[in-house]
């Protein structure tokens with residue numbers, strides 16, 4: 001079998017889908033994208049096709065190593081997202097050829113169902129109570145919210161109190177019947193992370209995510225020593241080589257690689273195993289579409305330390321399309337009270353409606369995240 005063609009479709013809300021075709025009619029789907037840089041990743045995918053067209057899609061490991069190493073420069077969000085989407089599609093093809101879901105090819109199920117969580121509130125955390133109440137109706141009990149709005153490197157007590165008050169209100173309303181992560185989203189500096197973590201302690205969030213920016217990962221250890229709140233990060237780390245420094249320095253209780261940013265299934269299975277050796281939980285980041293989620297789930301069901309899966313149903317970014325809009329087998333993503341069962345169909349287990357994708361690609365937005373600024377006019381972390 002040989003790879004014959006790579007076709008990319010940028011589609012609403014801000015995703016990109018990749019179809020890889022072969023000379024025997026088997027196709028595989030991937031979701032290579034960096035939110036806000038879809039066109040850049042698209043160019044990277046098509047540059048990688050030099051290594052792929054004419055090759056045997058079964059040789060995933062060799063194709064992965066070639067895409068990663070042969071171009072001399074490596075790593076980073078663009079290249080690793082391009083590799084991720086190709087890798088997902090190659091696993092999809094392999095599973096379809098062998099008639100097995102990817103988790104079977106990785107050694108079989110380690111659990112019968114996987115716990116997921118939903119976002120509440122938007123870029124600026126608001127209406128958290130209403131958002132949680134609505135999802136509670138659907139049986140969800142685990143959520144994630146942004147922790148702050150713009151926050152200065154050193155900021156005032158009022159800003160801290162506002163952030164804490166939102167969390168306090170959630171706990172006051174729902175008690176410990178629910179769990180939630182608080183995403184600092186890289187908006188919080190190391191000095192302010194110490195302050196915020198201390199003030200959030202009484203409310204016992206399930207985790208605090210990206211307590212500082214990934215480029216400040218040397219602070220994870222000190223922050224973890226100052227709090228009992230589990231610290232999580234990973235969406236802006238792109239390979240084993242990024243994560244190894246975090247494992248060596250310590251501080252994280254949960255790692256959250258994104259299956260569409262960190263080299264795909266081949267790489268994230270290795271990251272999960274490295275994390276397990278350090279007694280660190282695995283909770284893939286996934287604010288994206290159905291192929292990204294299916295890829296996450298294929299790894300969740302073989303990783304002993306997988307604890308929680310992000311999924312984008314109802315997320316504030318999904319304007320113009322929802323998680324399953326491009327999926328034929330919607331029933332296979334059955335989310336019941338926040339739990340999801342394995343996707344048992346061959347490959348990734350997701351059947352893409354290509355006609356819908358082609359139609360939607362005609363209105364592909366050039367999604368960008370907003371540029372935030374502080375009161376003094378300087379750029380703020382979004």
Ligand SMILES: O=C(O)C(=O)C[C@@H](O)[C@H](O)CO
Pocket residue numbers: 035036183185235285286287310317369
């Ligand atoms: O889902 C999360 O945890 C996020 O922090 C969302 C962020 O990753 C956006 O997708 C960036 O555009």
Ligand SMILES: [Mg+2]
Pocket residue numbers: 183185209210235
């Ligand atoms: Mg996040």
